[in-house]
Amino acid sequence: MRKFPFWSWLWVIIGVLYFFLPLLGTLEFSLRIRREGYTLDAYQIVLSDPKFQESFLFSISMALATIVFSILLIAPTLYWVHLKLPHLRPMMEFTTLLPFVVPAIVLVFGYLRVYNTSSFLPLTGSAETTNLLLICAYTVLALPYVFRSVDAGLRAIDVRTLTEAGQSLGANWFTILFQIIFPNLRVALLSGAFLTFAICVGEYTFASLLDRPAFGPYLQLIGANRAYEPSALAIISFSLTWACVGVLQFLGRGAPGQSQVSGAR
Amino acid sequence: MKNRVLLLLAVVVVLAVVAACAPAPTPAPTAAPPTAAPKASAMDALIAAAKAEGQLTTIALPRTWCGYGEVIDGYAKKYGIKVNELNPDASSGDEIEAVKANKDNKGPQAPDVIDVGLSFGPTAKNDKLIQPYKVATWDTIPADAKDAEGYWYGDYYGVMAFGYNTDVVKKAPADWADLLKPEFKGAVALAGDPRSANQAISGVFSAGLSAAKGDVAKAGDEGLKFFASLNSAGNFVPVIGKAAPLAKGETPLIIAWDYNLLSWRDTLKGNPKVEVVVPQTGVVAGVYVQAISAYAPHPNAAKLWMEYLYSDEGQLLWLKGYCHPIRFNDLVKTNKVPKALMDNLPPADNYAKAIFPTLEQQSAYKEVITKQWDSVVKVVVK
Amino acid sequence: MAQATQVKSASGSDALPRTISLAWLGVVPFFLFAVLFMIIPALFFIVGSFQDAQGNWTLKNIIDLFQPSIMESYILSIQVSAVTAIGGGLFGFLLAYAAVLGGLPRWVRSALLTFSGVASNFSGVPLSFAFVSTLGRTGFITALFSNLFGWNLYQGGFNLYSFAGLSLTYMYFQFPLMVLVMAPALDGLRREWREASEILGANTFEYWRHIAFPILLPSLLGTMVLLFGNAFGAYATAYALTGATLYLVTIQIGAQIRGDVLHNQNLGYAMAFGMVVIMTTTMVIYTWFQRRSARWLR
Numbered sequence: 001m002r003k004f005p006f007w008s009w010l011w012v013i014i015g016v017l018y019f020f021l022p023l024l025g026t027l028e029f030s031l032r033i034r035r036e037g038y039t040l041d042a043y044q045i046v047l048s049d050p051k052f053q054e055s056f057l058f059s060i061s062m063a064l065a066t067i068v069f070s071i072l073l074i075a076p077t078l079y080w081v082h083l084k085l086p087h088l089r090p091m092m093e094f095t096t097l098l099p100f101v102v103p104a105i106v107l108v109f110g111y112l113r114v115y116n117t118s119s120f121l122p123l124t125g126s127a128e129t130t131n132l133l134l135i136c137a138y139t140v141l142a143l144p145y146v147f148r149s150v151d152a153g154l155r156a157i158d159v160r161t162l163t164e165a166g167q168s169l170g171a172n173w174f175t176i177l178f179q180i181i182f183p184n185l186r187v188a189l190l191s192g193a194f195l196t197f198a199i200c201v202g203e204y205t206f207a208s209l210l211d212r213p214a215f216g217p218y219l220q221l222i223g224a225n226r227a228y229e230p231s232a233l234a235i236i237s238f239s240l241t242w243a244c245v246g247v248l249q250f251l252g253r254g255a256p257g258q259s260q261v262s263g264a265r
Numbered sequence: 266m267k268n269r270v271l272l273l274l275a276v277v278v279v280l281a282v283v284a285a286c287a288p289a290p291t292p293a294p295t296a297a298p299p300t301a302a303p304k305a306s307a308m309d310a311l312i313a314a315a316k317a318e319g320q321l322t323t324i325a326l327p328r329t330w331c332g333y334g335e336v337i338d339g340y341a342k343k344y345g346i347k348v349n350e351l352n353p354d355a356s357s358g359d360e361i362e363a364v365k366a367n368k369d370n371k372g373p374q375a376p377d378v379i380d381v382g383l384s385f386g387p388t389a390k391n392d393k394l395i396q397p398y399k400v401a402t403w404d405t406i407p408a409d410a411k412d413a414e415g416y417w418y419g420d421y422y423g424v425m426a427f428g429y430n431t432d433v434v435k436k437a438p439a440d441w442a443d444l445l446k447p448e449f450k451g452a453v454a455l456a457g458d459p460r461s462a463n464q465a466i467s468g469v470f471s472a473g474l475s476a477a478k479g480d481v482a483k484a485g486d487e488g489l490k491f492f493a494s495l496n497s498a499g500n501f502v503p504v505i506g507k508a509a510p511l512a513k514g515e516t517p518l519i520i521a522w523d524y525n526l527l528s529w530r531d532t533l534k535g536n537p538k539v540e541v542v543v544p545q546t547g548v549v550a551g552v553y554v555q556a557i558s559a560y561a562p563h564p565n566a567a568k569l570w571m572e573y574l575y576s577d578e579g580q581l582l583w584l585k586g587y588c589h590p591i592r593f594n595d596l597v598k599t600n601k602v603p604k605a606l607m608d609n610l611p612p613a614d615n616y617a618k619a620i621f622p623t624l625e626q627q628s629a630y631k632e633v634i635t636k637q638w639d640s641v642v643k644v645v646v647k
Numbered sequence: 648m649a650q651a652t653q654v655k656s657a658s659g660s661d662a663l664p665r666t667i668s669l670a671w672l673g674v675v676p677f678f679l680f681a682v683l684f685m686i687i688p689a690l691f692f693i694v695g696s697f698q699d700a701q702g703n704w705t706l707k708n709i710i711d712l713f714q715p716s717i718m719e720s721y722i723l724s725i726q727v728s729a730v731t732a733i734g735g736g737l738f739g740f741l742l743a744y745a746a747v748l749g750g751l752p753r754w755v756r757s758a759l760l761t762f763s764g765v766a767s768n769f770s771g772v773p774l775s776f777a778f779v780s781t782l783g784r785t786g787f788i789t790a791l792f793s794n795l796f797g798w799n800l801y802q803g804g805f806n807l808y809s810f811a812g813l814s815l816t817y818m819y820f821q822f823p824l825m826v827l828v829m830a831p832a833l834d835g836l837r838r839e840w841r842e843a844s845e846i847l848g849a850n851t852f853e854y855w856r857h858i859a860f861p862i863l864l865p866s867l868l869g870t871m872v873l874l875f876g877n878a879f880g881a882y883a884t885a886y887a888l889t890g891a892t893l894y895l896v897t898i899q900i901g902a903q904i905r906g907d908v909l910h911n912q913n914l915g916y917a918m919a920f921g922m923v924v925i926m927t928t929t930m931v932i933y934t935w936f937q938r939r940s941a942r943w944l945r
Contacts, residue, residue: 035537103880504891
């Protein structure tokens with residue numbers, strides 16, 4: 001009989017306390033919109049606002065598009081680098097740390113200057129192309145996190161052996177990548193996807209200056225001058241995002257019975 | 266070694282291609298002579314031209330600031346022109362940056378009109394970012410609140426006031442000196458960072474003006490000394506004051522523009538009850554100015570917007586939003602202001618004492634306050 | 648040599664040039680994307696840091712960076728980032744370990760990972776206000792302590808609007824980030840290694856010291872650098888919580904570029920350039936450490 005994992009539970013309980021108490025504080029404040037007592041009026045006000053639904057749905061769609069785009073951009077490249085060009089890894093890593101130090105506000109002004117209607121790649125003229133620019137911007141934001149997740153995942157599996165095994169069985173690169181490597185990177189890809197999703201849904205600077213009807217600007221609008229609704233909105237968006245991420249995890253679980261080729265459990 | 270050279274070469278080639286394709290920057294438009302105020306038929310022509318453009322892009326206009334929500338809706342309904350509201354939370358610096366970054370962009374991200382702090386008017390004119398236009402009611406705008414050539418023009422002003430949460434602050438402060446009293450322990454906050462936000466700096470200046478008994482030159486230093494004593498008495502809360510912390514009680518008393526405080530009071534709907542008081546001395550007015558972007562994608566809609574703002578209708582909508590429109594004195598003289606609107610504002614006596622600092626005075630006290638805040642007031646908590 | 652083995656095993660051909668050109672093709676999309684959407688737009692601000700407001704070339708902005716107030720900002724930002732990177736790294740690692748390898752029920756791991764996905768991006772005004780309503784002067788935990796235990800936190804010296812308070816708040820997105828990125832790495836610790844070490848007579852401590860930590864060290868260090876960068880570039884949370892007290896670099900940049908009053912964008916660009924330099928230096932130091940620690944893995 002294995003012994004009771006005391007320390008594990010201790011860390012988790014401390015973590016839970018740390019994460020939930022501030023949320024509790026926000027919740028408590030949001031319920032106080034009426035002087036008489038606790039009511040859910042603030043939630044009603046927020047949920048019945050059509051702009052809330054529109055902006056949230058828009059941000060979700062942008063987030064999903066960004067997840068697909070960023071994973072397709074980074075994972076195959078990183079796999080290739082691990083396999084064939086390991087000396088390029090530090091340069092790639094440095095590139096992915098750049099988004100941290102270039103403030104978003106500076107980057108978006110750069111986009112407006114370079115990709116406006118009179119440039120070589122006019123992307124701000126129509127809604128669809130501006131959305132494309134937004135997806136690229138979000139990919140830049142998600143770059144460090146997706147890179148780090150995929151990198152950690154790739155280090156944990158033996159890329160070379162898996163590739164050679166696939167090749168010796170006659171698979172082409174496409175099959176190797178999508179049917180051998182990716183399933184083994186499931187946890188890493190999911191982590192990256194979760195991070196990207198949350199980043200995109202709450203993002204403000206790019207959405208605002210590129211004039212897209214996303215959730216971030218909506219949050220800011222509500223939060224600027226009201227007191228109770230922003231707290232309600234924070235709780236709602238937190239819960240909704242958590243639910244969406246939960247759905248992502250459920251979908252990414254893979255068929256039952258499919259086991260990872262490598263990995264601890 | 267060879268690999269690195271190849272990579273470097275590839276990067277250089279890509280950059281060269283990109284640089285070659287980059288368009289030549291659009292030359293700044295030459296300063297056109299200001300279009301004269303349109304007469305009746307010219308006004309119709311302007312309306313037709315504006316409608317043809319179909320859209321106006323504004324920036325930095327929160328709907329609850331000076332009742333801009335009603336102003337925008339009024340304009341949209343009257344002329345049937347769609348208003349695209351960008352970034353309501355933008356500061357004056359953001360607006361100038363937006364105009365610069367969108368020079369070559371005719372998309373919906375480029376603002377047509379800007380509403381910025383007084384000191385930004387002349388610098389925007391120097392940087393050739395705005396175009397001149399004189400509205401029909403140009404002559405009723407006070408001379409010291411507009412650019413003689415019509416590049417920028419004052420739109421509204423408010424005065425520094427105290428707004429407090431009556432659940433936490435039981436005694437009403439009448440003047441700046443009251444704030445030093447023990448009943449305001451842990452209560453007084455500014456509405457921004459005094460090292461960089463106009464509203465906060467004006468708050469410090471107002472306190473100083475009161476302490477210096479009206480001497481504008483000394484007000485900057487006196488203001489810093491006032492806040493230093495406020496801080497050592499434990500009355501100052503170094504947190505940025507807004508509606509939420511006001512309601513929560515973290516920043517029970519906030520020093521901010523009266524129109525902001527009044528709009529927060531209305532939003533909170535009595536939960537908690539907020540009172541707004543204009544101090545008896547050290548009453549400072551802050552003027553904002555309007556201008557049309559030199560690169561505006563919809564210049565006619567922009568000009569029509571200005572006509573609307575400076576018409577009686579537009580000016581009174583601002584008054585409804587608790588901001589004093591720039592033509593206020595003119596409107597009062599011609600009895601255009603409804604009594605109900607006047608009653609909604611704090612008593613007019615203290616407003617009469619308001620001082621309008623000139624541009625030179627503003628830059629002088631801003632320099633003093635931003636540079637010396639940290640060393641004199643010593644708020645940094647490690 | 649590593650390159651020779653690559654050639655043999657990858658395409659089976661001995662022709663060096665063909666392998667290289669094919670291999671390069673694989674990384675072109677990524678680097679093209681990086682150039683188009685990161686480097687070119689960023690060039691504007693790098694160039695801008697060497698210009699003045701009228702567009703003339705000058706080194707004044709760079710020289711201005713060495714003013715005491717700006718230097719202090721950099722030091723403060725580095726301190727906050729280092730503290731939250733290390734603290735966040737440690738507790739985040741413990742949490743990740745507890746959930747992945749700690750023998751807890753499976754649902755704890757899923758719940759923690761999905762929650763971390765959301766919490767890692769909870770920042771700005773909502774996060775700051777969440778902490779204010781918990782540990783602010785009128786926060787409910789502050790009230791709880793003073794009502795239940797008669798213990799006034801603020802009189803005891805605690806202050807949410809301080810370095811300590813900001814670090815505590817930053818942890819809200821640092822812990823989850825550590826958890827999310829380390830979970831796949833922890834998954835990669837094979838059970839066979841643990842079993843093998845037990846057979847050879849190692850206890851838990853020795854297993855960790857000689858096997859698990861050395862394997863995890865590159866990922867651990869890399870993630871801490873990620874945490875450092877994350878905290879270094881944070882703006883909204885710092886502004887909302889301690890905007891009026893702690894003068895971090897990001898706040899100063901915001902004030903210069905977007906501000907109401909100061910508005911010297913070129914100085915703002917120069918400060919951002921300084922951030923790039925610091926981040927690059929951190930990367931270099933990390934790469935050196937990582938190469939040393941991963942040496943034995945080759």
